[in-house]
Amino acid sequence: MRLTISHETAYHYEDQVRASIQYLRLTPHDSERQQVLSWQLDLPRPVRAQLDPFGNILHVLSLEEPHSDLVIGARGLVDIDERREAEHELQSPLPFLRFTRLTEADEALRAFASQQCRKRRDRSALIELMNALNQRMAYRPGSTAVDTSAAQAFAGGAGVCQDHTHAFLACVRSLGVPARYVSGYLFDSNSQQMASHAWAEAWLEDAWYSFDVTNQLARPERHLKLAVGLDYLDACPVRGMRRGGGFEQMHAKVLVTPTLNAQQQ
């Protein structure tokens, strides 16, 4: 499947921002599942790309001139191999065993994980865990905040894709299986819509496998990966700080068009 993506994030600040700096993870890279044919960022000033600690493509945008608006644009063309499920990697998955503040497994999460999986650590066990978590945590926008931890969201019984992913990571790591956070885009073929999304990957034997708790999907057919990390904070598309600015309004717009891929027909 070939996708044309256009993603624009616009910030408007109530007061002038004196200076700001953003870590942007808005550029996908090639992998076994996805091939980036073209990609470009539209930023207020040119910025060099670098790799972040997790191998994601990172742009650091620093602005010292006063501004009250900021528009970050990303657009490109990507091929997704819908048949491929696993992604191999040379780096050790062991660092993804550790917990973070957002993915700490409390007693409730540990108990939930071990009740669901018992002694099993295979893909089907984790798929059952994914489905059970989806049942346990309703998808309810507004029920959690950006800094809500897995344990808090699980206790509240609701959340968004970020919370579903964090809860899944906490459970899976408590079982001794390395797992990581993925941020990216999800293409909805019914509405021809694409949205920023988050899901998880777990290391089984020799590769990373996807688990989208929110959509109960274990096959990442419609998922375009932007970045990975231990949790949301490592992988989120935009993480920034500013001096001044007061209240902020943010509008995000994602457009996607599937293009016929001649090679796959």
Added chain:
Amino acid sequence: MIRTFYDEMYAADGQVRPHYREFARWLAETPPELLAQRRREADLLFHRAGITFTLYGDEQGTERLIPFDTIPRSIPASEWRVVERGCIQRVKALNLFLADLYHDQRIIRAGIIPAEQVLANDQYQLAMQGLDLHRNIYSHISGVDLVRDSDGSYYVLEDNLRTPSGVSYMLEDRKMMMRLFPELFAAQRIAPIDHYPNLLLDTLKSSSPLDNPSVVVLTPGRFNSAFFEHAFLAREMGVELVEGADLFVRDERVFMRTTDGPKAVDVIYRRLDDAFLDPLAFNPDSMLGVPGLLAAYRCGNVVLANAIGTGVADDKSIYPYVTDMIRFYLDEEPILKNVPTWQCRKPEELSHVLAHLPELVVKETQGSGGYGMLVGPAATRAEIEAFAARIKARPAAYIAQPTLSLSTCPTFVENGIAPRHIDLRPFVLSGRETRVVPGGLTRVALREGSLVVNSSQGGGTKDTWVVED
């Protein structure tokens, strides 16, 4: 059980050891009133100089003076040379270990350290993976904590590779002794230490590939317990003392805000933990760091001393492997001994620890400053039981060691002079070469019988002499 201690000043037969003879003679000749007066003078001077530290866990968050004892800890030069070589050897191996861990991981592939123990460790920083550092040095400033057992042999208690502190006390204690008792320094050859700030600056400068890099000291601020030391070292080196808000990053370069406009910064001697360095990469709530610093660092545009991720090498769960590291990387036998250590993460060692708690010292692998530890022989039955429950809940978080006797040194106490337990922290500087100023910081446990020398737990300090013998 009768415990015997090695005393630094007196041999078992009560004779004064040769390297203390000059001091003992002086002590016997000096009237007690004069000594008492000088000690009061020292207290006053330290108060005026503002050499205090903040006590964590104290309700009032009060600043307190670290008690200074006027009886020095003295080491014969011949003995010191062995300790010095041992510290240099150890720090070299630890730096090689860090370089290996963040690159090829030969030591894991050789089966010497289990992969999970380092890679799943919180202190292992993915940000360092594959990053090349100038001179391959990760820990530019290291503190090696040493104690002596009942037979006088030195043991390494722990390595400090994150932000080892205390060197300002080493320097100030010496200044104080020279001021109060100049006659002692005229009567014998005591190795000088006042060149430490120069060596430190030289080490920091040599950590950068630039010819004349600009260096700053980054402090968490004046509410930090070691703020005095940060200000002291910046002043002694003649470089700027900055807080996170004084620095900013533009296009992956670090600048300092000055009244004359932005000034580029090349080397940051940071006295701030990894987690607080860059709120965009680590703890997002950190108000102490510099947004964008990690990106600048990973581009090679600024040096951090010490590097990020050194904590994985001084973690107490890694400590048992340091002697193997020395053999693996240097192909040498360790000069300094490690204290035998049981790792509670291993089930068979855990059961041994739980069965022998009254004899052992148990420490948290992540703990420091003497917080969260159990000294078995000094603990009550209830304390031991409470601690056993904590170990059982999180065994991987604890290690245990036999209770070492810790050598003693005569110390002024309320009713005269009495032996008190001490340790030693030499400071190792790694740059173009690896160097140690003679001696280090001697900490003394002022409470009778106490083996905990940390200043936060009622410890004091002594001037440390290396005396030509």
